Amino acid sequence: MARHSWSMMKRLFAISALLCASLPTLAMAQAVASSADPRASEAGRQILQEGGSAADAAAAMVAVLTLVEPQSSGIGGGGFLVYHQQGKGISTIDGRETAPAAAKPDRFLGEDGKPRPFMDIVPGGLSVGVPGNIRLMEMAHKNWGTLRWSQLLAPAIKLAEGGFEVTPVLHDWLVRFDKNWADFPDARALYHVDGKPAPVGTILKNPAYAAFLRKLAAEGPDAFYRGDNAAAISRAVAHAPRNPAELTAADLASYQAKQQPALCTTYRVYKLCGMGPPSSGATTVFGILTMLEGYNLKAMGKDNAMSWHLLAEAMQLAYADRDLYMGDAAFVNVPVRGLLDKSYLAGRAGLISPYVRKGDYQPGTPPGAEARSPSGPVQEQGTTHFAVVDHQGNVASMTSTVESIFGSQLMANGYFLNNEMTDFDLSPTKDGAPSANRIEAGKRPLSSMAPTIVYGPDGKVILAVGSAGGRRIIMHVTKTLIGVLDWDLSAQDAIALPNIFFNKDGVLIEDNEDGRRIAADMAPFGYAFTPSALPSKLNAVEQTRAGWVGAADPRGPGSASVDGSPPQG
Structure with a gap:
């Protein structure tokens, strides 16, 4: 089986970024994509170079991360996008997963009326919510896209068909979850070689994902929420080897992403904007x-x-x-x-x-x-963040998740399905009162994801940042903001501050x-x-005197890819 050096690949991406950054930029705006995987950053850069917007690049990066970073995010999960449109202001899109119609407040209780152990209910169908990322991508593309929808999926299709290299990070998670996959043959078939977790450097292909992306490219986002793919999701959930449950074609067909005003405040001379509920x-x-x-x-x-x-x-x-x-403002009063x-x-x-x-x-x-009972902890370990600025100055800050590592462990058409329903409180009540974050049909679970965009005193964007890390996301982002805005550090140095x-x-x-x-x-x-050990997955784009630059968390393999060339077309 063909093998390549992951460290060599990272060096090649870094050299490419430096060469692009050194090109003349007098007649153009430099564009940057930063993510937790160099191949996703490069896909974003490619879309930007083709004349795509930050929204286009973000969509392409979601599709690639589904493939190369399956433990953390993907089209089988959901996310939040904060978007600055140059000259028109800021908005957000809520692509958080929703609970299926069959979900009742006692969903996670055992026969004794007490919550079942967390890791007992994560694997299998009971934890799967209706995925939101494709509808989020669709809305972002309709609002702010410049390329054809099919172009956005091309980088992921190429990697899925041609092969992608197993990174040390992915290999480590495959080893850790080896025993967990005894009941999940689809995952083992794709990510194991000769019965063992694929070694670092192994080139894997994902023909099922490639075939589905081609269908999605040709037929549009409805191909995810209706027809064969919707049936595949419902089937995977209903026939799960552990915790089978009901997630119907009607649940998928009725899902909608929500565009809503950004939540903004001032901090010293800066304006900061992010996501409203159900994000905390x-x-x-x-x-x-x-x-x-x-x-x-x-x-x-x-x-x-x-x-x-x-x-x-x-x-x-x-x-x-x-x-x-905090909770879903469509169901509870959030002050x-x-x-x-x-x-x-x-x-x-x-x-x-x-x-x-x-x-x-x-x-x-x-x-x-209003008086209420506290919510329980939100896990969110299978999460990623990426940030993009395009040649026109549009900026995207997006956090995407499948909740836990490899989500529910279930797969459909080559991608993992989330276990986002375990972000709800496992007990619907505390001290006799209903929890704001209890599970209910159609509800979106509480989240700690914190994609953020910062404006300087002149009203121009100076920073977009976010992170992975479950409940810690909020603190990873906060210490980075303090590092940049108070301590005059570069985004890269602020990200490196202790968590x-x-x-x-x-x-x-x-x-x-x-x-x-x-x-x-x-x-x-x-x-x-x-x-x-407080791992994070911080990624940012930052406006400097020299132009836009990217920053990636030194704790992982993330990178920024710069495009200093004029966009094609």
Whole structure:
């Protein structure tokens, strides 16, 4: 079987990007695509070079990531897109999965009336929601696309038919999930070689996915939600070897992506915009930043323990509100304005001592809030993010997910189906009251995804960023924003800052040299630190004096691909 060096491939992509970046740009706007996999970044660059918009490039990247990063995202899942259209402003598209009509609030309860263990209900049909990414891509293309729909799928078709290389990251997940796939022959047939997880460098082909993409290219997005593909999804869910369930052709045919206004706030001299509910990303990121606005983080700097202490305190106060109030606004009252209210957040900031850990982080009562029970943790480990700016200055920031690694483990036409229904609370009630994030037919589960676009004082976009990481996504994005906006770091250097989060035992800090130093310096504030592996998948595009540049998380194989040449046509 043919093999190539993954490290050599990465070097070739890097050299290509440098060569493109060195081309004259006096008569054109430089375009950039950044993602967690060089092949997706290159697909985005190719679409941009062909004259495609940022929306076109994002759609092409979704299709390629489905193939080369199947553990994290794909057309069998959903996502959120934040989009700046040059000269016309910003909007968002909600492509989050929905619960099938058969979903009832007791869906995840056992015979004893208690929630079943999380990993007991992830594999198989019970966890699958109606995928949203194709309808999201369709809406983005109709609104902002410039190329033909079929062109957007061409890079993924070429890779699926010609073969794609197994990366160290993919191989690692294949090994970890080897035993989990005893009941999932479709996954084993595609990703195993001689009965074992495909080694690094193996060239795999996905003819089923290629054939379906050709059909999707020819017939349009309805080919996903109706006909043979819809039947294949329903069949996979109904006949799942574990947790068979019902997801009907009517569930798929009725799915709609939602275009909605961006959720925006101000932070110092900047305007930041992101997703509204069912994402909790923007409200929580913006809440943390607003609580920190009264502190001179710039003067403190990134090496000052007090900077990180203040961030840790604001983080835990904002998450307390998130866990109580956020959900699908079509089903529950979400006090978005109250959660972003500057006066309310000033009161929350008043709970922070600059000198000692608070230790008890209770939710507040923002304007417009109703009493309710807290939501449970949202997992979202199988997630990716990518960012694009095109030659006209349009900017896309998109986070896409299948929820857990390889989603439900079920496949249809060569792609994995999500397990997004486990992002709902497994118990529909807490303390006798209904949870805002309980599962109900047609409902979209709470999410931590936080695709973000930032405008400078002159009203021009200066940054688009987002991350993977489940509940940690919010913090990965927040520390990157602080790094760029307060500490004057490049997006690349801000992404590389240590990741920080928390659990019931205290604050977690990334287990690297900088993280361990910060933990030691913060000890006087009263923290119990646990150095931890806190992986992220941050990707960004950033406007600099030299033009647009991309940034990718050094913790993974991600890259940015630059197109400095005039678009074709």
